[in-house]
Amino acid sequence: MDVKSTFLNGFIEEEVYVRQPPSFESAKFPNQVFKLRKALCGLKQAPKAWYARLKSFLLKSGFVMGSVDKTLFLLSRGGDTLIVQIYVDDIIFGGSSHALVSSFAEQMSREFEMSLMGELQFFLGLQIKQGTEGTFVHQAKYTKDILKKFDMGDSKPMTTPMSTNTALVADKDGEAASPRTSHRQAVKRIFRYLKFAPELGLWYSSGSSLSLRGFSDADHASCRIDHKSTSGTSLVSWSSRKQASVSLSTTAAEYIAAASCSS
Known part of the structure; x- marks a missing residue:
């Protein structure tokens, strides 16, 4: 579902004043301003005000907010469960x-002005195909669009995103090219891998168990700059990134990765 005029739904707690809009000035009080009672589009408080109202409504309706993801809400009713995921005005x-x-x-629909979009097919760059045998999630359109944007549509496909021998460093002596040629070549290698496998995705079989399985791994002190x-x-989403702190052993690095995966 999609919320219409999203940022007009929020109530603001701060005192906010605006000038009188052109063609709507008061002839009696031309130098006065308006005090807002609700949020307006373009107001910096508007996104927060909208989320606060929506969260309050869902919690009063019996939902429980996710402990890690604050935009995830769950409702249990008897033996059934309802899951709601929010991204600004898209739900x-x-x-x-x-x-x-x-x-x-x-x-x-009773509380807000909504547009029901039907069965989920596209969300934040993800394409979703649902059938009786299961659900397939992929990013084929996004992949093709980004290859076209950077003129890599005719590039030679590669079966892996990066060579195992590659170790990216600051490369301060390399040729500058946003930011260095070696870095640009690494990104182009990823694009060539996307050209090889544009429609790879995640398959969730309707006959499989609903139990979640998480996988984690860590490369100890792999960054040559800050170690x-x-x-x-x-688990639910895939990620690969540097850890926030320096691990003193492979075991510590693996524990940090496992904790992140559990979260």
């Missing part, structure tokens, strides 16, 4: 009961 939701899902859609380790985790 995706689903559950184990059709009646529970329909009730939520009606409840939201920080790199974590790779996969």
Whole structure:
């Protein structure tokens, strides 16, 4: 579902004043200003005010907010569960009961002006194909668009995103090219890998178990500049990034990666 005029729904707690809009000035009080009671589009408080109102509404409706992801809300009713994920004005939701899902859609439509978009097919660059055998999530369109944007559509495909012998460093003596030629070549290698596998994705079989399995790995002190380790985790979302602190051993690096994956 999509919320219409999202930022007009929030209530602001601060005192905010605006000039009288052109063609709507008061002839009696031309030098006075308006005090806002609700948020307006373009107001810096508007996103926070909208989220506060939506969160308050969902919590009063019996939802529980995620302990890590504050935009994830869950509702348990008997033996059924409803899951709601929010991204500003875009909301995706689903559950184990059709009646529970329909009730939520009606409840939201009564409280806010909504557009029901139907079955989920596209969300934040992700393409979703749902069928009786399962659900397939991929980014084929995004991949093709980014290859076209950087004129890499005709590049030679590569079967892996990076060579195992590559170790990126600051390369301060290398030729400057946003920021260095060696870095640009590494990115081009990733693009060539995307050209090789544009429609790879995640397959969730409807016949498989609903239990979550997480995977984590760490490369101890892999950064040659600050000696920080790199974590790779996969559970709900995949990520690979440097750890915030320096690990003194491979074991410590693996523990940090495992904790991140659990979160």
